[in-house]
Amino acid sequence: MSPPAKLSACIITKNEADRIAACLRAINGLVDEIVVVDSGSTDGTTDIARNMGAQVFHNDWVGYGPQKRFSEDCASHDWILNLDADEVVTPELYAEIKALMAQGPDLPAYRFKLRNVYPGKSKPRLWADFHNYVRLYDRRKVRFRESLVHDTVDTKDEPVGQLTGSATHFSARSYAHIRQKLDSYTNLQAKALKKPAWTIWLRLPFEYPFVFLRYFVFRCHFTGGWDGVISSHLAAEARVKRLLKILKAQKSLKAQSE
Known part of the structure; x- marks a missing residue:
C-alpha cells in the first residue's frame, strides 16, 4: 500500500464569477490546496477564488494544454485533481477520492466521468452523455499534453484506474x-x-x-x-x-x- 498523498486542485479560469464558487465549494475539505490560474478575468472571478482560500496566479492565455500544464507547475503537491470552473464534484466522487488519497493511490492516474447538464438545468438528464477523462493523477508520471486544442492527459502507457463517482459538468450558461x-x-x-x-x-x-x-x-x-x-x-x-x-x-x- 502506498503512503497517504497530499492533493492539489488545479483550475483554469477566465470570467467564471457565476460558476467558480460552486466548483470550489464542492472540493472544500477534499484537497490540501487550490490553485487557480486566471487568464485575465474582469468579473471578480479571482476575488471569489481568493476569498474561498485559493492561491491565484495570472497567466495570459496560451492554449488549453499549455494553460493546464502551467497550473500543474504552480501546485505544491504532486498529486493533482484537475478541474474546470464549470465542473462540480459530486458527494460520491468526493468520498471516493478522499478515501483513495488517505490510503495512498496504487496507480499513477485515475479517470472519472463528467456528466453533462443542459443550460438552465440543475442535474444531468436520463442517460446523459459524459466524457471519461483522466483528471486525478501524479504529475511526476503523467501530465497534460501541450496541445492548444485538446486538454487531455498524456498517460504515456501508464496504468490508469477508473473511479465510480462522477462530476457534474455545467458546460454552458445558455x-x-x-x-x-x-x-x-x-x-x-x-x-x-x-x-x-x-x-x-x-x-x-x-x-x-x-x-x-x-x-x-x-x-x-x-x-x-x-x-x-x-x-x-x-x-x-x-x-x-x-x-x-x-x-x-x-x-x-x-x-x-x-
Missing part, C-alpha cells in the same frame, strides 16, 4: 454560449487539422445528418426532449462549420503560396 464555445473551438481545430480538400468535400453533404443522428440517437439526447434537439443541432452545425473553416484556411494558404 445555448448562445454553446454556439460561441463551439465556434471558438472549431477555429482552433481548423488551424490544427490537416486534411486533403477532396475528403472534406466528400464529407460535407453527410456531416450534418450523421452528427445529428449520432448525438440525438446514439448519445441519447432524445431523453432531453427539446433540449436534446437543440444540443444535437448545435453539435452537427459546429462540425459542418469546422469543415468549411478548414477549406477556407487551405484556400488562404494556397493563395499565399502562389
